[in-house]
Amino acid sequence: MLNIYAGNNALKTIEQEGFKPELFSSFLGASGGPKWFVLSGLDKYIFGNFFAGRTAPLNVIGSSIGSFRAACFCQKNPVQAVNRFIDAYLSVTYEGRPSPEAVTQSSVPILKAILGDDDEGIAQIVNNEVFKAHFIVAKSHGLVAKENKYLQMLGLLKSVTLNAVKRSLIKSQYQRYIFQQSASDLTIADPDGFETKPVPLSSSNLKDALLASGSIPMVMTGIKDIKGAEKGMYRDGGIIDYHFDIKIDDPGLTLYPHFSSTIKAGWFDKGLKRSFSAKNYDNTVVICPSDEFIQSLPFQKISDRKDFEKMSDKDRVVY
Numbered sequence: 001m002l003n004i005y006a007g008n009n010a011l012k013t014i015e016q017e018g019f020k021p022e023l024f025s026s027f028l029g030a031s032g033g034p035k036w037f038v039l040s041g042l043d044k045y046i047f048g049n050f051f052a053g054r055t056a057p058l059n060v061i062g063s064s065i066g067s068f069r070a071a072c073f074c075q076k077n078p079v080q081a082v083n084r085f086i087d088a089y090l091s092v093t094y095e096g097r098p099s100p101e102a103v104t105q106s107s108v109p110i111l112k113a114i115l116g117d118d119d120e121g122i123a124q125i126v127n128n129e130v131f132k133a134h135f136i137v138a139k140s141h142g143l144v145a146k147e148n149k150y151l152q153m154l155g156l157l158k159s160v161t162l163n164a165v166k167r168s169l170i171k172s173q174y175q176r177y178i179f180q181q182s183a184s185d186l187t188i189a190d191p192d193g194f195e196t197k198p199v200p201l202s203s204s205n206l207k208d209a210l211l212a213s214g215s216i217p218m219v220m221t222g223i224k225d226i227k228g229a230e231k232g233m234y235r236d237g238g239i240i241d242y243h244f245d246i247k248i249d250d251p252g253l254t255l256y257p258h259f260s261s262t263i264k265a266g267w268f269d270k271g272l273k274r275s276f277s278a279k280n281y282d283n284t285v286v287i288c289p290s291d292e293f294i295q296s297l298p299f300q301k302i303s304d305r306k307d308f309e310k311m312s313d314k315d316r317v318v319y
Contacts, residue, residue, distance in 0.1 A: 025252025030064025031238025088113035136237035
């Protein structure tokens with residue numbers, strides 16, 4: 001029920017050494033909202049069993065909902081954290097069409113559930129020397145930094161137009177910020193040349209960084225002036241890194257559980273035929289649900305944000 005795709009070097013390494021946890025030095029978690037539900041059981045196995053007892057550092061890199069997952073994985077009991085995340089996400093309900101402020105506010109109890117009683121998870125994430133959290137956030141400039149929906153819409157229209165011509169043209173509107181564990185040694189190469197700025201993750205900025213990483217434009221409000229980073233408006237990390245098209249400069253392999261075999265670099269690439277660079281996935285192993293598995297599900301699809309609009313709360317939770 002799972003398909004596994006491996007880059008050239010990853011395949012050679014696994015053929016020679018087997019599928020061993022110690023081969024991996026990085027982990028990726030993509031954007032996708034409720035689509036992550038299809039991976040939740042796999043997440044619990046990977047961090048509850050496959051990586052259990054690990055002592056070598058693992059860079060856990062997330063964008064948007066992938067950052068929320070990373071926050072679970074980098075706690076002392078990742079399986080419990082994932083279960084709390086599931087319960088909190090399922091309990092979200094909206095009356096009618098919610099405003100960006102309402103959607104943002106609904107994320108606060110999810111954050112609280114992930115981090116546990118008295119926010120004990122914050123210290124566990126910040127101080128974890130093995131599972132090192134990295135939350136990707138997009139700092140926004142110009143009209144896309146505005147909260148006025150009409151101005152923001154104009155800015156997004158500009159992004160769509162520029163991105164359709166060439167992905168790198170939206171560099172003037174967005175910068176990649178990575179809020180990362182202070183002992184992180186992560187370095188990445190980006191063929192599109194987005195400026196990447198690392199910011200030490202701390203107890204004073206973790207919540208804001210996590211919330212910003214999932215703050216979808218027009219759907220949620222942005223997060224302004226995050227501590228430790230330059231002043232400005234921060235939004236969803238998936239704007240730049242929707243499914244990732246970056247090269248992780250690391251001798252080890254990267255494990256990437258994904259909800260689909262389709263990979264789109266950035267948020268604005270969703271409707272385009274543009275593909276990712278295979279070279280950036282040379283050391284990566286992608287694990288995703290097979291088409292046969294998806295066809296066996298109710299409605300023959302995985303969960304997505306449209307379920308909130310098309311289903312009653314009761315039906316959505318059961319589904």
